Amino acid sequence: MAEGDQEGKLLGSADPLNIINGDHENRANLPVTSSLPMNGGNGTYSYSKNSYYQKQSAGVEREKIIEEIREKLDMKTLSSVSNTIRLADLGCATGQNTFMTIQTILEAMQRKYKSQISQSCPHDSDDQMPEFQVFFNDLESNDFNTLFTSLPQDRQYLAAGVPGSFHGRLFPESSIHFVHTSFSLHWLSKLPEELQNKASPAWNKGRVHYTSAPNEVIEAYACQFAEDMERFLNARAKELVPQGMMVMIMTGIPKGMPCSQIPTGMLYDSISSSLMDMAKEGIIEEGEVDSFNLAFYAASPEEMAGIVEKNGYFGIERMELTNPAAWMKGPVDIPSLVTHVRAAMEGMFSRHFGSLVMDELFGRLTHKLQDISDLINSTCHEKVQLFAVLKRK
Amino acid sequence: MAEGDQEGKLLGSADPLNIINGDHENRANLPVTSSLPMNGGNGTYSYSKNSYYQKQSAGVEREKIIEEIREKLDMKTLSSVSNTIRLADLGCATGQNTFMTIQTILEAMQRKYKSQISQSCPHDSDDQMPEFQVFFNDLESNDFNTLFTSLPQDRQYLAAGVPGSFHGRLFPESSIHFVHTSFSLHWLSKLPEELQNKASPAWNKGRVHYTSAPNEVIEAYACQFAEDMERFLNARAKELVPQGMMVMIMTGIPKGMPCSQIPTGMLYDSISSSLMDMAKEGIIEEGEVDSFNLAFYAASPEEMAGIVEKNGYFGIERMELTNPAAWMKGPVDIPSLVTHVRAAMEGMFSRHFGSLVMDELFGRLTHKLQDISDLINSTCHEKVQLFAVLKRK
Numbered sequence: 001m002a003e004g005d006q007e008g009k010l011l012g013s014a015d016p017l018n019i020i021n022g023d024h025e026n027r028a029n030l031p032v033t034s035s036l037p038m039n040g041g042n043g044t045y046s047y048s049k050n051s052y053y054q055k056q057s058a059g060v061e062r063e064k065i066i067e068e069i070r071e072k073l074d075m076k077t078l079s080s081v082s083n084t085i086r087l088a089d090l091g092c093a094t095g096q097n098t099f100m101t102i103q104t105i106l107e108a109m110q111r112k113y114k115s116q117i118s119q120s121c122p123h124d125s126d127d128q129m130p131e132f133q134v135f136f137n138d139l140e141s142n143d144f145n146t147l148f149t150s151l152p153q154d155r156q157y158l159a160a161g162v163p164g165s166f167h168g169r170l171f172p173e174s175s176i177h178f179v180h181t182s183f184s185l186h187w188l189s190k191l192p193e194e195l196q197n198k199a200s201p202a203w204n205k206g207r208v209h210y211t212s213a214p215n216e217v218i219e220a221y222a223c224q225f226a227e228d229m230e231r232f233l234n235a236r237a238k239e240l241v242p243q244g245m246m247v248m249i250m251t252g253i254p255k256g257m258p259c260s261q262i263p264t265g266m267l268y269d270s271i272s273s274s275l276m277d278m279a280k281e282g283i284i285e286e287g288e289v290d291s292f293n294l295a296f297y298a299a300s301p302e303e304m305a306g307i308v309e310k311n312g313y314f315g316i317e318r319m320e321l322t323n324p325a326a327w328m329k330g331p332v333d334i335p336s337l338v339t340h341v342r343a344a345m346e347g348m349f350s351r352h353f354g355s356l357v358m359d360e361l362f363g364r365l366t367h368k369l370q371d372i373s374d375l376i377n378s379t380c381h382e383k384v385q386l387f388a389v390l391k392r393k
Numbered sequence: 394m395a396e397g398d399q400e401g402k403l404l405g406s407a408d409p410l411n412i413i414n415g416d417h418e419n420r421a422n423l424p425v426t427s428s429l430p431m432n433g434g435n436g437t438y439s440y441s442k443n444s445y446y447q448k449q450s451a452g453v454e455r456e457k458i459i460e461e462i463r464e465k466l467d468m469k470t471l472s473s474v475s476n477t478i479r480l481a482d483l484g485c486a487t488g489q490n491t492f493m494t495i496q497t498i499l500e501a502m503q504r505k506y507k508s509q510i511s512q513s514c515p516h517d518s519d520d521q522m523p524e525f526q527v528f529f530n531d532l533e534s535n536d537f538n539t540l541f542t543s544l545p546q547d548r549q550y551l552a553a554g555v556p557g558s559f560h561g562r563l564f565p566e567s568s569i570h571f572v573h574t575s576f577s578l579h580w581l582s583k584l585p586e587e588l589q590n591k592a593s594p595a596w597n598k599g600r601v602h603y604t605s606a607p608n609e610v611i612e613a614y615a616c617q618f619a620e621d622m623e624r625f626l627n628a629r630a631k632e633l634v635p636q637g638m639m640v641m642i643m644t645g646i647p648k649g650m651p652c653s654q655i656p657t658g659m660l661y662d663s664i665s666s667s668l669m670d671m672a673k674e675g676i677i678e679e680g681e682v683d684s685f686n687l688a689f690y691a692a693s694p695e696e697m698a699g700i701v702e703k704n705g706y707f708g709i710e711r712m713e714l715t716n717p718a719a720w721m722k723g724p725v726d727i728p729s730l731v732t733h734v735r736a737a738m739e740g741m742f743s744r745h746f747g748s749l750v751m752d753e754l755f756g757r758l759t760h761k762l763q764d765i766s767d768l769i770n771s772t773c774h775e776k777v778q779l780f781a782v783l784k785r786k
Contacts, residue, residue, distance in 0.1 A: 082475075084565035131565045135553065140544070144537045148556035151533070158565060160528065161554040163541035172477035172524045172551060 069108040076116045079130040090166040091184025092136040094146040132157035171239040179246040186251045188295040192220035207272045211265035225297040237313035240392040252386025255300040270368040314390040321383035459501045468506040472523040483559040484577025485529040487539040525550035564632040572639040579644045581688040585613035602661035604652040618690040630706035633785040645779025648693040663761035707783040714776035
């Protein structure tokens with residue numbers, strides 16, 4: 001508790017809501033074309049030392065996952081074929097969060113299994129708990145070495161790492177019983193090409209994201225997201241057994257709300273305008289801003305439901321938005337927020353704009369965000385975390 | 394061909410037979426107590442740049458593996474339950490060798506499957522080739538990042554990495570159809586404690602290995618090996634499906650032959666005497682030599698067969714010694730041999746004796762080996778590679 005309190009004091013007021021969730025946890029799942037290795041290892045800016053926000057935000061959904069398993073997962077049927085239950089965490093990164101989540105899911109499954117056994121054959125104590133195998137997935141560039149050396153010593157499961165994009169096949173047909181993926185699916189597999197085409201109405205001039213952009217830009221992002229989700233769902237449909245469950249947690253947005261009205265969008269707008277100011281002053285080229293875009297998309301529940309229904313392989317058990325910062329007290333501490341954003345995103349920007357201008361960029365960003373801190377504080381409890389539970393038909 | 398020839402010229406005459414096989418490829422499977430991270434990455438002394446010997450030695454057994462799969466593996470039955478075939482390479486390290494071996498096994502399995510299908514239902518072209526899933530296993534300290542980023546792009550299998558000791562459980566019950574392990578099983582899980590007990594007749598004073606040691610020392614190593622193999626076989630017995638196959642390649646020795654009569658043993662004896670000379674001259678402490686031992690054991694086919702039969706879970710399909718250097722022409726190039734040994738083993742020695750004395754040690758070793766080069770050359774074609782094929786009963 002003491003340690004948790006301290007962490008809360010140090011970091012709590014700097015919570016950027018899903019600004020951090022979106023950008024920090026899942027850099028490993030950036031599109032291949034623009035991916036950078038995330039901060040591996042255990043250093044000052046490593047993911048494993050900088051994932052408190054994700055832990056807190058994921059905690060918001062913890063009880064719901066337990067409830068879904070208790071109410072809707074038929075462990076007896078799932079384990080009837082081979083007595084092995086296989087779990088997958090897609091976009092696992094390197095930190096402790098994936099181990100905590102897996103532990104939560106595993107314990108809920110064990111409880112459900114026991115309750116089903118005691119109901120069906122109350123005098124049969126020989127019925128053996130299934131073995132659990134857990135697959136930790138992320139892109140090839142993820143730091144699996146840190147993940148593997150951090151595995152809990154007392155784990156009650158057999159662990160494996162699976163490198164590769166979850167937009168394609170990762171596991172054998174009908175082999176997985178439960179899929180979990182947090183803060184990963186909002187990353188696109190690639191950037192829409194038209195964003196950089198000067199002749200296209202979707203040319204995203206002077207911005208790094210679709211926030212505050214013309215509809216054509218938003219549409220290009222939305223199309224790419226729908227295409228990625230279709231590939232994701234098709235792959236999972238192959239891999240999940242019938243009645244297998246999939247929990248998806250990601251950045252979301254209420255239907256019809258412009259991205260500029262949530263903190264993530266305010267951050268992106270402020271980055272865009274900081275960069276454009278620097279271009280006007282000749283510190284960077286304006287063309288460099290035009291050619292840089294973040295492959296990040298926040299879907300509404302209605303949009304996601306439409307994609308799932310069109311795909312057709314899954315039933316929707318639950319689909320809702322939640323406030324990922326329900327645990328957070330007090331106003332946002334802007335300088336601390338920018339430090340966290342910088343730790344998470346600096347590599348992405350420095351590779352494109354050069355490391356020499358990073359102090360300048362993040363300094364300007366701090367000022368821009370301080371100017372709109374009232375706005376950020378007034379929106380930082382919006383429901384911008386999408387929680388979805390699907391079941392393979 | 395040209396590239397292969399060049400490699401052969403550069404390295405061929407320096408082949409230390411299984412001196413290198415034993416010490417280089419599998420440092421990752423050293424006992425936890427004395428393990429060092431093997432040379433990961435792609436640098437000058439990395440495993441992936443220094444595994445030509447292993448490639449050649451493994452190649453000696455390639456045709457035999459293909460033959461065993463063709464003659465003895467029932468692919469139709471193995472794939473009848475789930476249409477997924479699962480392979481495991483235990484002690485895979487990071488290099489290309491594991492990918493080549495897996496490719497060989499996979500292609501042999503596909504051929505066998507096709508031939509079985511065409512025999513059983515010649516007009517049924519709908520019978521679908523199974524999906525293949527390959528598990529690459531090594532200790533947690535292995536460089537899985539290099540392994541994952543080196544995976545063949547055009548692979549016809551789903552890949553996963555499994556960190557952990559193969560002396561314990563790695564996979565779910567009855568889930569694996571084929572196990573391969575090369576140049577790993579000769580590493581003990583730990584050193585017998587009595588080697589360092591001055592009151593024990595197995596105190597290994599003045600030596601770094603059981604080569605040229607009293608029977609009690611040899612016996613202590615043999616007991617540990619038998620215990621390790623028993624744990625290994627019990628774990629694999631759980632994991633392999635009935636009729637699943639296991640291929641084991643490791644350093645071996647003809648029954649009754651002292652280790653001092655094979656090049657590996659000559660190397661260890663020369664290291665021991667180099668260190669003892671240095672102790673006498675006050676460069677290191679004699680106690681440091683007494684307390685250092687290499688956890689390496691070479692078994693005879695008869696010894697291995699006895700262990701497998703006592704275990705009882707496996708039938709022996711094949712058990713034989715081969716000459717791992719059949720491809721090698723010309724005499725051993727001692728300085729080049731020592732360079733390779735140093736690249737592979739320096740870490741192990743420098744951690745114990747300090748990095749300052751490494752030049753001294755390997756310089757002396759070169760002279761010692763040059764003095765016995767005739768002996769090394771006369772024994773370098775001994776059959777010291779143990780090839781075993783087991784089948785789960």
